Amino acid sequence: MKGQGASAGARGGALGSLRVEVVRALTEGSCTARELAQRLGKALPSVRRQLQELRSLGLVVRRGSRYSLLWDGGLKEELQPWVPPPWQCLQCGQSSYIAGLLKELVHLLHRSRDQNERLRRLSAQILRAQEEERKRVARELHDDTAQALAALLVRLGLLEKQVDATLIPQVAELRQLVADALEGVRRLALGLRPSALDHLGLAPALLALCDEFSRHWGFAVHMDVEPLPRLHPDTELALYRVGQEALTNVAKHARASQVWVSLHRVDDAIILEVRDDGCGFRMAAVKSQREKGLGLFGMEERLSLVGGHLEIRSRPRRGTTVRARIPIRG
Numbered sequence: 001m002k003g004q005g006a007s008a009g010a011r012g013g014a015l016g017s018l019r020v021e022v023v024r025a026l027t028e029g030s031c032t033a034r035e036l037a038q039r040l041g042k043a044l045p046s047v048r049r050q051l052q053e054l055r056s057l058g059l060v061v062r063r064g065s066r067y068s069l070l071w072d073g074g075l076k077e078e079l080q081p082w083v084p085p086p087w088q089c090l091q092c093g094q095s096s097y098i099a100g101l102l103k104e105l106v107h108l109l110h111r112s113r114d115q116n117e118r119l120r121r122l123s124a125q126i127l128r129a130q131e132e133e134r135k136r137v138a139r140e141l142h143d144d145t146a147q148a149l150a151a152l153l154v155r156l157g158l159l160e161k162q163v164d165a166t167l168i169p170q171v172a173e174l175r176q177l178v179a180d181a182l183e184g185v186r187r188l189a190l191g192l193r194p195s196a197l198d199h200l201g202l203a204p205a206l207l208a209l210c211d212e213f214s215r216h217w218g219f220a221v222h223m224d225v226e227p228l229p230r231l232h233p234d235t236e237l238a239l240y241r242v243g244q245e246a247l248t249n250v251a252k253h254a255r256a257s258q259v260w261v262s263l264h265r266v267d268d269a270i271i272l273e274v275r276d277d278g279c280g281f282r283m284a285a286v287k288s289q290r291e292k293g294l295g296l297f298g299m300e301e302r303l304s305l306v307g308g309h310l311e312i313r314s315r316p317r318r319g320t321t322v323r324a325r326i327p328i329r330g
């Protein structure tokens with residue numbers, strides 16, 4: 001029963017493992033929140049919270065200080081694989097009571113799975129729309145704005161040769177301003193959507209990205225990037241965006257002097273790693289601040305949409321390692 005319950009908890013999503021444990025413990029008879037907490041070896045406030053929630057779902061009733069499960073009978077077939085097998089229900093002599101409760105649980109699990117699936121699809125759509133928009137803006141910046149600035153630069157160069165000597169410093173200054181603006185526009189377009197990623201693939205695009213970061217932010221980037229055959233565009237894009245966010249975090253937060261970026265195929269997966277020797281951070285602290293961690297969350301989200309996952313190792317003063325892994329076929 002223990003094993004089954006634990007896996008139900010792990011897969012239970014919205015229900016959470018503590019709630020499943022509370023339900024399981026309550027099948028042994030009604031009891032107070034304190035008794036239940038002792039039996040489960042959990043903190044009283046968290047058990048109380050779970051009981052409260054189960055009450056609001058109509059799964060648990062309270063009489064005085066004692067809690068017990070509601071029972072409306074029936075339906076054992078649907079319970080697999082989330083719940084204890086029927087013999088265990090029978091063992092505690094309350095089979096239909098538990099079955100009714102579990103029916104409710106299964107219903108909730110299905111609903112939460114549907115909702116997760118809907119959220120997943122929505123999140124993929126949002127990312128796709130965002131990428132399309134970035135592509136469009138990058139193209140316009142590159143084709144229109146950058147071209148116009150480049151033409152202006154050439155004309156100012158010609159003008160510099162024709163004007164009176166006293167005006168040359170002013171024209172040269174203008175030329176410098178335009179050159180800086182052009183550099184800014186190119187960098188912006190590159191950040192939005194590097195054409196190298198579409199035309200040349202992940203490895204060259206990552207090399208260019210590392211170069212750009214190293215030049216702009218002044219930390220040394222050591223690159224160990226394996227030239228790979230072209231991957232699925234979604235895989236390449238996800239890894240590129242993870243690399244970009246990880247390097248941006250190094251620039252923004254790490255105060256690092258060295259960064260190591262590696263891209264390899266290991267067995268049936270592509271692994272991208274970005275490691276720095278900076279100040280590091282405590283993951284728990286970041287997770288507890290709701291407004292923080294959107295970048296880290298975004299990396300995880302992107303990877304999960306292509307079947308990959310993210311691992312972050314960081315400790316204060318010990319640097320940070322971000323590791324993305326995406327399985328590939330063939």
Ligand SMILES: Nc1ncnc2c1ncn2[C@@H]1O[C@H](COP(=O)(O)OP(=O)(O)O)[C@@H](O)[C@H]1O
Nearest residue numbers: 249250253254280281286292293294295296320
């Ligand atoms: N390489 C890093 N070195 C030090 N701290 C980091 C690093 N990466 C992330 N962090 C910490 O984690 C937090 C969350 O990062 P992130 O989700 O990318 O959000 P943001 O960059 O917008 O703050 C950062 O605010 C920072 O405190």
Ligand SMILES: [Mg+2]
Nearest residue numbers: 248249295296
């Ligand atoms: Mg960030």
